Amino acid sequence: MIMERVLTLVLLCVLSAWANIPDVEKVSVIGRTETELTFQWKVENSSYSYKLATNVIGDIPINASEAEYLNYTVSPLSPGTNYSFTLYTVFENYTSKGFYFSNVTTPSNVNSVSVIDRKENQITLQWSKVNNSNDYGYELYWNEENSSIPISQTNTVEYNVTSLDAGTEYFFTLYTVFGHVMSSGYSFTNVTMPSNVQDVNVKLNDTEMILQWDVVSNTNNNTYTYTLENKDELTVNCTNQTAEGNEVTCHISDLTPATNYSFTLYTEFADLRSTGFKFNNITTLSDITEVTVNRSQTELTISWNKLNNNDIYNYTLKSQGEGSEKNFTGSAVGDVITHTYSSLTPGTEHSFTLFTVVNKAFSRGFSFKNVTTLYCTSFNWTVTNSSIEAKVNGSTYVKAQNSTGSVKNGTVNQNSLTLQGLYPGGSYNVSLFYYLESELLPQCTHHLTLDPYSVSHLRCEYHSGGYGLAVIWDTPYGVVDRVQVDVDRKSFNKSYSSEKQIRLEINGLQAAKKYTVTATSFSGSRRSQTVSVNCETDPAGVIAGVLVFFLLVIIICVAVFAWRRYGSAKRNKMTNPLVEPKVPNKNYKPLPLNKFPEHYQNMSRDENRGFSEEYEDLSSVGIEQSSIAALLPENKDKNRFSNVLAYDSSRVHLTTKDEGDSDYINANYMPGYGNASRQYIAAQGPLPSTVNDFWRMVWEKGSQAIVMLTNCIESGRVKCEQYWPLDYTPCLYGNLLVTVKSEDKLPNWTLREFNVKNKDTSETRTVKHFHFTAWPDHGVPAGTEELIQFRGLIRQHIESSFSAGLTIVHCSAGVGRTGTLIALDVLLQQLHKEKAVGIAAFVQEMRLSRPLMVQTESQYVFLHQCIMDSLQPKAGPKSEPLYENSDMIYVNAIALKEYDNQSQI
Structure with a gap:
């Protein structure tokens, strides 16, 4: 019984002591990591110690502290774990009831975050769960925005971040959340896809494109780059890509015309591309718009330059009228493409279309028309x-x-x-x-x-004591070069005069006789209607006429008597009939220079009567010589004119290689100055059939100079075949390859230089071509100065050339202008070396080598004028020449008359 009371007393003491030790009122977490938790509580009594009981690591004794607050760190713990704790207050051997509380450690961050999808305004993120735990939540922070992410039931978490700006870099932090505790955070950056350009403006041509677009705007003013890709063809590059202001320009070159290009234009930022702006454009195929057409009567030559000077283009030329088509490959032709349509009808219109072609694609075509010229x-x-x-x-x-x-x-x-x-x-x-x-x-x-007007008021007056008439008329309106008055079957010419009335005195008529006087106006070769009037000479001379008549009767009788007496005897002695001599017996002598002006004036009197008579005396020189070779059947077609044939005695013989070859060419050796019997070759202008023979003569005779005195076409007639290339393209004549090396055109002449290569021997020679272009057929040049200067160029070349060979001179027939030029060259040499000149003598000598040399009287007079002008050079402005001026004096009148009579040559 006593024992029970003692135990009861002890228990009551213990319970009393326990009830008196207080628990802490509050435990705070002042530090937290993934492996630690630091707690803090208030110390009520420094005599107290503490014991911390955990559900993981057991009881932990904690010593007393003199401080007001006690801190204690618990470790090592596991991240992101909820721990339960009981904190006991201990005094001596007694403890409080215990303060219970729980808390969590900081959870771990995710290991990595992946972007599994990306658009312009959103990013889809993915990560693996921390520790594969479903207890954790997640929060994502970016640009002052945050979002709690629900827990996924799978091993990975996906989250779509929306409402973002395109082409922008974002800074993200992803937190792991356990309870109300967040991890330290996993930070990363990423970007949204940039936006496409809104539109592309395209300017293009055949081989280039210029692309322009506005810069893609963004909130952070980032600088974007742009990449252009071609879908179907090779890579295209933006050459000279430039950005000015808010506009970007991309220049693409070396494209193919008429080709469809499909492009995608990407905006690029931080190694990201936009979805791409797709567009397509077709390069153009331009037309040739500048075509040159050279026209003739039967041909149209069409030429154009390569488009853009690029070989990629081909061309098709269609003729609508003929229905023909001609194709040209750009890489196989030169910079200028030419095609000639031949055998066309003069004066006809033709339509053409020129297409450019690339990869079988045709341009719209450039259409044009032209027309052949006329005769x-x-x-x-x-x-x-x-x-x-x-x-x-x-x-x-x-x-x-x-x-x-x-x-x-x-x-x-x-x-x-x-x-x-x-x-x-x-x-x-x-x-x-x-x-x-x-x-x-x-x-x-x-x-x-035009026909001139007829003379008006034609009338006569007595003149020369009854043996002449003075014919008077009023000057007709308009252009009249001369008036021809015919009296008693004789013609008299009166040159144009500005006087109101014209008077022509005619002598040598019979006294007291009636005559029909006619007058005809001439303008060039045109003539007016003839006007006639009956006139009578003065009868006062009748008596003198009768006396003259009787005297003539007496003379005639004496002549008849002598003929009858002596003529028959003389005829009996002759074995052969008399033959009229073909060469005049006159011995023309050179005139000293100081006498030449007086001689010239004498020859010019009475309307150049002296020239007319002297030229008439030369008309029969050499005509008796044979021209047999020229008339052979195989050679007849080689003569341009039937009345200008090469004399056998002086003709040029060509070398014949094969049987059947002809050695004939219408050309003769001509004398030169002094004793040079062969210094020139006078030739007709080549015919189409004799061009090869002409070049053969140039080569065989070693000629280094050709003198041409005609134009190929004069007054609508072909006077000479063009025997050299039309341009600088070499032409082959027989075995001789002729190339135009240079051409210098001057107002009155053209100077050319040819390279002539013999294809058989490969030898090459240089031939000078002197072409006088201002000399009308059957006429004379407009002045002497130009021809004298032209002759000086030829003479300088001849004298400066070593072994120049014979100089070939030709016009159309090879007699008129040719003879005048050769004579001028020789006579000027004679003038300077002998101080004398013999014009008639040298013309006579030339006519013995080739017919009709110096063909017309006007050319003969002109030759004298050249010598006069060489003797008397004029200072100051050139005076109007004597020949062929607006007043149309005698020389031109002769030329016109002779042209009418000899126009067939």
Whole structure:
């Protein structure tokens, strides 16, 4: 019983002591990591110690502290774990009831975050659960935004971050959350996909594109780059990609025309591309828009430059009229492409279309038209003293211009041409045109002279004591070069005069006799209607006439008697009939220079009668010589004119290689100055069939100079075949390859230099070509100075060339202009070396080598004028030449008359 009371007393003491030890009122967590928890509580009595009981690591004794608060760290713990604790207050051997509390350690961060999807305004993130635990939650912070992420039931967590800005870098922090405790945070950055450009402006041509677009804007003002890709073709590069302000320019070159290009333009930022802006464009295929057409009567030569100077283009030229098509490969032709349509009809319109072609794609085509030119001389021209009419084709417009510059225009209606109100006797260049697509194309030009007006008030007066008449008339209106008065079957010419009345005195008539006097006006080769009047000479001379008559009767009787007495005996002694000598017996001697002016004046008197007589004396020189080779059947077609044949004695012989070759060419050796019997070759202008023979002669005779004194076409007639290349493209004539090395065109002549290569021997020679272009056929040049200068160029070349060979001189027939030039060259040499000149003697010598040398009397007079002008050079401005001026004096009148009589040559 006592024992029970003692135990009860002890128990009551213990319970009393336990009830007096207080628990801590509060435990705070002042530090937390993944492996530690630091607690803090207030110490009520420094005599107290503590014991911390855990559900993991057992009881932990904690010593008393003198401080007001006691801190204690529990470790090592596991991250993200909820721990339960009981904190006991201990005094001596007694403890409090215990303060119970729990807390968690900081959870671990995720190991990594992946981006599994990305768009312009959102990013989808993925990560593995921390410790594969479903107890953890997650919070994501970015740019002042945050979001709690629900717990996933799978091993990974996915979260779609939305409402983002395109092409922007974002800074993210992902926290692991356990309870209300967050991990230290896993930080990372990533970017949204940049936006596409909104639109692309394209400027393009055949081989280039210029792309322009606005810079893609963004909130952070990031600088984007851009990449252009071509879907179907090779890689295209933006050369010279530039950004100015808010605009980017991309220049693409070396593209193929007429090709569809499919592009994707990407915006790039931080190694990311936008979805791409897709667009396509087709490069153009341009047309040739500048075509040059060279026209002739039967040909149209079309040429154009390569488009953009690029070989990638091919071309197709179609002729609508012919239905033909011509193809050209750009890489196989030069920079200029040329095609000629031949065998066309003069004056016809032709339509063409020129296409550029690339990869079998055709451009829209450049269409154009043109028209062949005309032969003006092929039309029948009706000329009066005030009008010109003709039936023409291939023209729509006509213009006539005379020497004063006066112009008359007209239209061609239904192929009928009429020009009225023209100046009588005036010389007009009538030009035909074709109006085509707003352009007036010249077709041809024809020189026509109108009929002059007839003289008016034709009348006569007594003159020369009854043995002549003074014929008087009023000057007709218009152009009149001369008036021809015919009396008693004799013609008298009176040159133009500005006087109101013209008087022509005619001598040598019979007294007291009636005569019919006619007068005809001439303008060039045109003549007016003839006006006639009956006139009577003064009868005062009848007596003198009777005496003269009786005297003539006596003379005739004496002559008859002598003929009967002596003539028959003389005829009996002759074995052969007399033959008229062909060469005059005159011995022409050179004239000293100091006597030449007086000789010239004497020859010029009485309207150049002395020249006429002397030239007439030369007309029969050499005509008895044979021209057998020229008349052989195989050679007849090699002669341009039937009355200009090469004499056998002096003709040029060509070398013959094969049987059947002919050695004939219409050319003769001509004498030169002094004892040079062969210094020149006078030749006719080549025919189409004799061009090769002509070059063969140049080569075989070693000629280094060719002198040409005609134009290929004069007055609408072909006077000489063009025997050299049209351009700088070499041409082969027989076995000789001729190339134009240079060409220098001057107002009165053209100088050329040819390279002539013998294809058999490969030897090459240089030949100078002196071409005088201002010398009308059957006439004379407009002045002596130009021809004298031209001759000086030739003489300088001859004297400066070593072994120059024979100089070849030709015009059309090879006699008129050719003879005048050769004579001028020789006579000027004689003039300077002998101080004397023999014109008639040298012309006679030339005519013994080739017929008709110095063909016309006007050329003979002109030759004298050249010598006069060489003796008396004029200072200051050139005076109007004696020959062929606006006053139309004697020399030109002779040339016109001779042209009428010899126009067949």
